[in-house]
Amino acid sequence: MNTTMTKRRFLQSIGAAAGAGAVYRTMEALGLAGIGAAHAATPAPDLPADSGRGKRIAILGAGISGMTAAWELSKAGYHCTILEATGRAGGRSFTARGGDVLEETDSRQRVEFGGGDHLYANMGPARIPYHHRTILGYCKEFGIELEVFTNDNRAALFHNRDRFDGKPVPGRRVMTDTRGYIAELLAKAVNANALDSELSGEDKERVLAMLRRYGGLNPDHLYKGSNRGGYRGERINAGLEAGDVNDPLDFSELLKSDFWQYKLHYSQFLNSNPTLMQPVGGMDAIAGAFAKRVGSMIRYGSVVTEIRKTPDGARIVYRNTRTDAAEAIDADFAICTIPATVLKDVPNDFSPETRAALASVKFVPAVKIAFQARRRFWEEDHAIYGGISWTDQDITQVWYPANGYHRSKGVILGAYIWDDESCMRFAKRSPPERLQAARAEGERVHPGYAAELESGVSRAWAKVPFQKGGWPEFDDGVPEALTGPDGAIHICGDQITALPGWQEGAALAAHAVVNAIAERVAKR
């Protein structure tokens, strides 16, 4: 180890060679790991100035990953060219606003949202968990204003057509009562001495005391409802007098509902944990900030038609959609962020392993549908400020906007679907049919819903040109062939990370590839 090597560069070199996991194990061994080191776990590229001078990089795709790579490499003097098939930067990070046109393989929609800077819909990524340090770091670097995105709102609803008479139940009741019943059952087992082999006498008493608090049990360790679940008659809060608490929901109905499969624990999941953030004004503020910095490197309307290996690096052939002519660029390295769903069909010189890996990647055919409402009925009628309602219907979720509180209109997400079959049912429909179906399903969550909506737009990612899917789904991790270079070509994007579908994954992949290329350049 070079004694003049900085700690950071040392960790970077480990990262480039062996991945972030190795970095972390090394940091742990060096005693560098700790809360304070969290943001350093995957080191951002910090390349020596001019270290890339004279090196040409072809970047395929002007999404978050491609632009991150271009931004970091260009700072070190690399000459980057980004080939982007569409006329827009950002890839799946797409925010729909009035006047936008959305194209799918067999349809065109014009967004009819009205004026007002709060009337938009993030049709791709829409939230940034607090621990997505890389993308948050860029938000800070670029001065992008952030606000809180609410996943977990206890006023939002749980709906199952076959349970609770098909009526939606507020989250505060479902969550409070589920905790209450679990605590009551466990207290009964403890009191019946059924867990004596697990718990010492002292711990037994502590567990019982904890369960009373955990579940809101009465002094006899029974769950008889709790004001945590609100007061009777949906008055919700105490007022002049406390009133009567709601009767608990029927436990057997709760068990028969699908709520506990994951909906009930949603905010426990690491990427759904509070706090989540969003850029003020739309998620595309991030892509926009990158595009402002690397825009001069982007060749829009450049559809890649061949990816070739050359003795000195790579040659990328593409169709210029304005002239319909074939053009080509030669580069020392290529960074390919094209989704595997599309990339596998581009003629290429990849190794058999890379080809097989690309063919094996399955993308979730996610669908999102957004509606503009003429009235913020969720706030006015239901005291719902942001958050997500759940239903067992295809639409799966209804998202309430985390902006424009109390203003005159709002854009809600009327469907966010990732189950394959549900997605395909919606994707097959024409855009107007999708809106109609989403309205009808939403009506069961919010009676009167359909009449509140004035326009809508849908995005079936499986049918979006140059994307053909929402995000990769790995049963067994990222195929190894995609994580290292194939000659001079580095596969990139969220598709090579453990954070598929997240901008964080896209940016981390770019960092890894940038570091790997810098390493190769340094060795030459």
Add this chain to the structure above:
Amino acid sequence: MNTTMTKRRFLQSIGAAAGAGAVYRTMEALGLAGIGAAHAATPAPDLPADSGRGKRIAILGAGISGMTAAWELSKAGYHCTILEATGRAGGRSFTARGGDVLEETDSRQRVEFGGGDHLYANMGPARIPYHHRTILGYCKEFGIELEVFTNDNRAALFHNRDRFDGKPVPGRRVMTDTRGYIAELLAKAVNANALDSELSGEDKERVLAMLRRYGGLNPDHLYKGSNRGGYRGERINAGLEAGDVNDPLDFSELLKSDFWQYKLHYSQFLNSNPTLMQPVGGMDAIAGAFAKRVGSMIRYGSVVTEIRKTPDGARIVYRNTRTDAAEAIDADFAICTIPATVLKDVPNDFSPETRAALASVKFVPAVKIAFQARRRFWEEDHAIYGGISWTDQDITQVWYPANGYHRSKGVILGAYIWDDESCMRFAKRSPPERLQAARAEGERVHPGYAAELESGVSRAWAKVPFQKGGWPEFDDGVPEALTGPDGAIHICGDQITALPGWQEGAALAAHAVVNAIAERVAKR
């Protein structure tokens, strides 16, 4: 029942006579209750125009309650005069900004916060739960911009000096592991057939399936840690590779900590449930919006010295602090929002019942301490975006600002104390000593903390003139003598509601008193 009476007026009359509980029981009986009716549960005054013409109302105190009453009554033509002891409207709703001077009975502090519209501290009420429909209704009516306040942030810390080697533990780990252990224990009891008398065979299987999801158990129903609690080494999230999940915290240590007493369940409580909101720029935006509307009715620097009953109503004697002269006003009705802690010592004509009730009310001597930090170390070093850390020390909580994300400085709450003994320890100290003590305790939650802080301010509400306490604490509900009029005098404020310490309570109390006075006027 007058057949021309509207449904709303009918409910109001019940409310005035018998309280909101009765309204709700009536609504339920009439089938009017339901989610959609939530905001109507305590009807806002809707008095006929001019119905108060010629009636004089003396309002004691220009806090949220007094100003709400003045606003609603003046719309109906009542002539209102508000006597305010201090030179400022808002009462306990006080937002500290650079240049403000805070007076206590034995000290004066000047706030040294710097420029920047995000550098303020709400030293009184600081959050608005989604179900506080009345105060949110005024925010909407007055066009006050709102943003999310985060209570529950899984990146925030739990700290107990005697547990986990005195090191703070992130909320995601405490919460995930507690759920995991509870689920594992219950699964063991179910599998040992210890709950067969409670659960049918089918429900048993469903409970086991639920517990696997609920707690993140492995297929053998054991809790071995979960990625819900983050990855090892405080890297928090997955990156290029998923990494290893954290080992679970020791269950016995968790049980011996005080976390489960309530800190762990904090966001389950109805008034702490997400979503919570705050006005952009400071909570005093609400008081300011009221003051803009009723400001001409306020006589500042008017310290009430006598509250008398007269044959026609009430006479209020007060000292004009500018002239030091005694002045008086006569009114048909008086609305008295002066806190019981202060009111009980004002010479008065109250009935023995009212006097006894006032003397019985105990106020929490709450303390808040705010610091300006030169650097947003909570975001930079810990990925904490808003939310609350907990410690077993006197300071109890550290709040991270729910605004100004990623900006250069920030104001954190370095202590929020409501335990009597802890409060009194802090209240007795001089302001500089309080800051010193809060810095030292905060240092154990965030090593290096003290060096990050550049200035601070404290508020010991028990020592604030004309307040003498934070909010009333009722063991057995509001004393009945305070909920009805004593002659022409109506006690008002959050102190007569089941929402003490909340602006919602203040506004609801005002509504109840306004309705009651209107009822009396209509009957004359």
